[in-house]
Amino acid sequence: MHYSADEIMTVSAARMLRNGAVCFVGIGLPSKAANLARLTHAPELVLIYESGPIGAKPSVLPLSIGDGELCTTADTTVSTAEIFTFWLQGGKIDVGFLGAAQIDRFANINTTVIGDYDRPTVRLPGAGGAPEIAGSAGEVFIVLRQTQKTFVERLDFVTSVGHGEGGDYRKRIGLLGGGPAAVITDLGILRPHPTSKELTLTNIHPGVAIDQVRAMTGWSLSFSSSLEITPAPTTEELAVLRDLEQRTATAHGAAPV
Amino acid sequence: MHYSADEIMTVSAARMLRNGAVCFVGIGLPSKAANLARLTHAPELVLIYESGPIGAKPSVLPLSIGDGELCTTADTTVSTAEIFTFWLQGGKIDVGFLGAAQIDRFANINTTVIGDYDRPTVRLPGAGGAPEIAGSAGEVFIVLRQTQKTFVERLDFVTSVGHGEGGDYRKRIGLLGGGPAAVITDLGILRPHPTSKELTLTNIHPGVAIDQVRAMTGWSLSFSSSLEITPAPTTEELAVLRDLEQRTATAHGAAPV
Amino acid sequence: MARILPLADAVSELVQDGDQVACEGFTHLIPFAAGHEIIRQERKNLTLVRMTPDLIYDQMIGMGVANKLLFSWGGNPGVGSLHRLRDAIERQWPTNLAVEELSHAGMVQAYMAGAAGLPFGTMRGFTGTDLPKVNARIKSITCPFTGENLAAIPAIRPDVAVIHAQKADRTGNVLIWGIIGVQKEAALASKRVIVTVEEIVDRLEPPPNACVLPSWVVSAVCLAPGGAYPSYAQGYYDRDNRFYQLWDKISRSREQFLHWMKVNVLAASGPVNFREKFSNMERVA
């Protein structure tokens, strides 16, 4: 079955989520992947959105982080204050699922500005929930499209910490969460090296050339010696994903980005 | 109409509460007085109990601080955590209404121990909500029976601060609330002197002799130069109070202390 | 005790030039009607506070009511940029907007500290990020028991909180349900509170432990059905996701934005049911 680069990215990201995990979901690509996981192999995945819903089970993808269906399908909805204090900071989250505008070799994330902070070329939306999700979740998955503009040698601004300067940086500065465990892109999957924590390509999607990944990475990319080809999306995965996108488009007028 | 010393104490305490005030109510005598006020001259008095009910309108006096009727008649019931953080500490309370086991000349309160802390003669219940009610409420009323054992020269333990060492003590140590404005007893009403803050007898109940008040006070008591006789309870006040106590006894098997 | 007032009167009396104003509502119950009234009354030099500026602050900033913004995520949710916010930051139009930013968790701490009468809130956060380098609101504090370093955020105590709720009773008690965001914290942290509501009822009848603001912490309750549109009011109407997508087009150019605001907001003589007007808006856009 034919599939797009975005589809294998979403499917690969969804596969990262084990059934029963408690997942704090960022809006956009992470929300799409998390809901695909819930609708396929992980029916008991617990989705928590920063607006307050705990255990949301939306039938269409939310356009915003606080669509009404998140609340009506949730086990309960608490205040945004409680979500961040008792649930995220309180250590109840297994997996934080984030997007990013820029990422560096240690999976640090910029979602604040391109250019100088005081006179930015592009003002991005900012931090949102990401810094504390990146800090406190048990582990973090990041999903974004891989380009020279997004995979950069040096971030213009560190909004959320991945593995900092690498090695035991997180432990050294006192972060309790485990940090990024994988970065899933439209070209492959990168994982931090066990000791240096530098992102290493461990999976490449079918039909993608290594040179293509290298060209889309703003630093000299390391490859795993046991680099694997990502299994193609199954017919069921694609069917569920497309059905979800179709329902969403019908509901919103267009699929969320 | 004949009335008891306890009845004029409760009626006098109730009269302190202006209609519409927001009152954080301690259990026992304060709760009785506050509900009498609500049922007589102050129908819009807002009663807040530390267990969580905001705007409780009980038909009988609660025996505990968290009887079910407090919740079912309230405008809403929040967590005990929220009551103490957002409502009391947040400065939303006009009047704190407390009881006491011991009180001194500056209206400091002991509800912790009689005797030595580590080897007490009598272990009292402890602080409960009182220290922060005494610290944060706009003003504080204290209601207790006046005896040599309760009105003491020196507290065995300072559980809740009234006017400390007197004068501008509260301001000096950074307390935001105004502190005790009156102490209502079965003998009369004491108010802090405008500058020294020492408790001064400003009202004496009808039929009580000054020497009697003096005998029941463990320090050399000051009297207001304009000492007034408390107006006797009205027929209506007594009728409402007795009706409330009767309803309460029927509901609980006995009136709360 | 809250007074039941027309929205124009409440804004006229309770929102002054130079005020710090927090219009809250996390995606849900965003107070558009009140924001539009602030625009119509031409307030100036407001410090706008809000976790997610959303379209309402994009409109208010574009119309020049603010000279400062305190926020944590400034995008059009699920769509992209807030073009008027970006224009203000990137090109100082219509004015040079000072910006102070936290994370969501940081804003939450600031509101909670404000509501709790504390000068600051304590959190695990910002460690290793560049945010403390650009925001003096983020300091560190040491635990007196463990020696751990934590972040400290100063309380926010807005002059006015502006929120939208499902309903109020005739004495001004307010019920909010669904995604309740930080509205209670924002209201309790603020000196004055304006609440617009979908309806005013005889009896509120909240479920147990509901999010209720008692009348005596509310300054004014204003009837504004549809007042959260194009955001939503659970139990009344859905979020108009199409409008959020449409706004991306409306707001790209200064001229089109100004024209749209003139026709749809300024030309209204007072609070209008914006939601009912939407078919008209589509034509205009």
Next chain:
Amino acid sequence: MARILPLADAVSELVQDGDQVACEGFTHLIPFAAGHEIIRQERKNLTLVRMTPDLIYDQMIGMGVANKLLFSWGGNPGVGSLHRLRDAIERQWPTNLAVEELSHAGMVQAYMAGAAGLPFGTMRGFTGTDLPKVNARIKSITCPFTGENLAAIPAIRPDVAVIHAQKADRTGNVLIWGIIGVQKEAALASKRVIVTVEEIVDRLEPPPNACVLPSWVVSAVCLAPGGAYPSYAQGYYDRDNRFYQLWDKISRSREQFLHWMKVNVLAASGPVNFREKFSNMERVA
């Protein structure tokens, strides 16, 4: 995910000698059935944590399960003293009970900090009182913005929270309503959570924004109808205020107390519906 277990099994597995145990419930929903099971299983050297020890801790302390108590108000509400608690403190019977005390606001901060993953909570409190002189849990901290001094209280992180709730569904999600006290904070602060419930239902159907503990933060759900008696379960049965008055008499003498516990708690082979048994209790007393 919570397991649905018999109460005896849950206590046997999840409450160990020496544990710090927080049985919470503010007047409402006090977990008497679970407390009695801990007594029957003869746990020793527990550190008991609870804002208001109430009758349940009077019974547990009198039966010698605890060597330490952390609390904020230790009376029989509306009646007077807890005689077993006083006997333990004043005359070290049945054991020398170490006591650490805070105010309610202080306990609330300690639970909130525990639930929030912070090492301490910050509050306005204790200034000018003697409590910091007798409790090293109360320290001071300086606001890095204003220089104000505030009180700092270390987090409580119990080994086990034990609470009673109205109902759970078959997957172990728990609904609590009415006076919800600090149960959510205590549960989220604890390593393990035992919840006894009045009933287990197919669908929880909580009202919007209800106090729900999702199954995955609960270790065990145990069916125990009447399990809060003589406290109460809103929607099921009222507080038995007469029993609280009766307890004042039962608990005055060590002998009468021990006899009552033997007949009414120890002699039960397992969790019993204590509430239904009450007519029997009156005769015994």
